[in-house]
Structures are given as structure tokens and as C-alpha cells.
Amino acid sequence: MVKLIQRHSLKISLLMLLILSVSVTVASAGEIVLDQKQELEDGSTSLDKDEIGQEFTPTMSPLVAVEIKIRTANTLGDDTIIVNIRDSTIDGPILGTSSQLVIEGFEGWIRFDFPPIPLDPGSLYVIEVEVSKKTFAWYEGPGDVYPGGQGITFGDPYMDDFVFRTYAELNEPVGGELLPTGSILSILPIILAVTLITLSPKILGKK
Known part of the structure; x- marks a missing residue:
């Protein structure tokens, strides 16, 4: 018994x-995980240019956050930095927008959170950055080092990739x-x- x-x-x-x-x-x-990144640094570009951004190719969906690495380049005051996620090109449809007030003197990674943005893994998207002042600069890598896309300035391909990270929400084990x-x-x-x-x-x- x-x-x-x-x-x-x-x-x-x-x-x-x-x-x-x-x-x-x-x-x-539902866990937030790192998807795409380009973390190599070799200088920076002022965020005063029209249509400046970075292409990326996700492997997961949905996108919930983006980080960019910036520094204070000029003493022109605080600024609100806006990040748009665009479909395919720098002037493609905006899929999501996030903004952060950044204090003059800041240097480092800054995170922009989004409501979940459904993406098509393997397709091309663009992180577009908008500013109203010439206070900050975006760190860039040593050339075209990110295989999933390229940097963009003035709406055209740029010689360097910018420093960034993208995050996705893990929806399936x-x-x-x-x-x-x-x-x-x-x-x-x-x-x-x-x-x-x-x-x-x-x-x-x-x-």
C-alpha cells in the first residue's frame, strides 16, 4: 500500500x-529581446540634416523599441528628438513615432519605445531621426558595416552606418x-x- x-x-x-x-x-x-544592432563607432554626424536615418532588416516582429547612440555636439540647448519607423524608404509610410526630450550635455544610448509595430521579417525598414536644433550628433560606424541596410543623410545613401539597436517582443517560444x-x-x-x-x-x- x-x-x-x-x-x-x-x-x-x-x-x-x-x-x-x-x-x-x-x-x-512577451519578453523584449534585442533583434538588430550596429554598435561600432568611428565618429558622428550632426543631427541637423534633413531625412537622416538608418535602414534595418528585422528578423522578429513586432518592433517595440529602438535605441540610438548620440552625443552633444553644440551648446544650442535641449531638444526633443523624434524617431519615426518608416516602411521601406526614408520617405515611406510612417508605421510608428516616438519622442524624447534630451538635455544638452547628454551622451550615450537613448531609448524610444513604441506600441507594438507589426513588421515583415526580412523586409527593409528605416529609423528616421528628426530634431529642431543642431545640439546633438549621431554616432556612426567605420563604413558600411551593417549588412541589413545602410545609413541615410539628405535622403540619400550615406557612406557609414549609424549606431543603433532594435528590440522586438517575443510572441512565440x-x-x-x-x-x-x-x-x-x-x-x-x-x-x-x-x-x-x-x-x-x-x-x-x-x-
Whole structure:
């Protein structure tokens, strides 16, 4: 009798571990992950140019954030920097817009968050940066070092890629179909109850 209960208890424990492991995988959906980046630096370009931006080719969707690395280049006061995500070209349709007030003297990465923007992985998009003053400059790399696109100034291809990162929301765990968040956890008590009801007569009926 004791050995039988122990065997069934082990089965129940293994079942719980299996369910919980699936739940942890599902819970990872919605995590914000780095997708594209170009982090090499070799100078900077003033953000006073019309139609300045950086092309990128995502591998994940949706896009939820962009970071660019800038520095203060002139003492012309604080400025609100606007980032547009455009489809295909620097003058393509705007898919999302985000802005940040940046204080004169700032240097480093600045993040722009967006409501989730559905993208087509493998297609070309553009990070466009708009300013109203010549206070800041955008760090750039040593030439055309990013394979998924190129830098843009005055609406034309630029010799260097700018420094940037893009972030996506992970909606599907690798190697598996996404289940609704919390769906496994919500039915866990039911699964355990059915299991116990099924096993109880077998356990109690044994001497």
C-alpha cells in the first residue's frame, strides 16, 4: 500500500513538473529581446540634416523599441528628438513615432519605445531621426558595416552606418506554438484534480 502510494505520488509530481515547465516556456512569451544592432563607432554626424536615418532588416516582429547612440555636439540647448519607423524608404509610410526630450550635455544610448509595430521579417525598414536644433550628433560606424541596410543623410545613401539597436517582443517560444499566457496555469488545478480522482480508487482499493 505504501509503495503504491509512493509510486502514484511520483507520477503526480512528474506530471506537475511537466506542466510547470510548459508554463514557464509560455510565460517567456512577451519578453523584449534585442533583434538588430550596429554598435561600432568611428565618429558622428550632426543631427541637423534633413531625412537622416538608418535602414534595418528585422528578423522578429513586432518592433517595440529602438535605441540610438548620440552625443552633444553644440551648446544650442535641449531638444526633443523624434524617431519615426518608416516602411521601406526614408520617405515611406510612417508605421510608428516616438519622442524624447534630451538635455544638452547628454551622451550615450537613448531609448524610444513604441506600441507594438507589426513588421515583415526580412523586409527593409528605416529609423528616421528628426530634431529642431543642431545640439546633438549621431554616432556612426567605420563604413558600411551593417549588412541589413545602410545609413541615410539628405535622403540619400550615406557612406557609414549609424549606431543603433532594435528590440522586438517575443510572441512565440522557439520550437513551439504560442499558447495564451496563463492558459496552462489556469487549468493546472483541474488537471491535478482529475488525476487525483482517477488514481484514488486504485490506491484505496489496494491492500
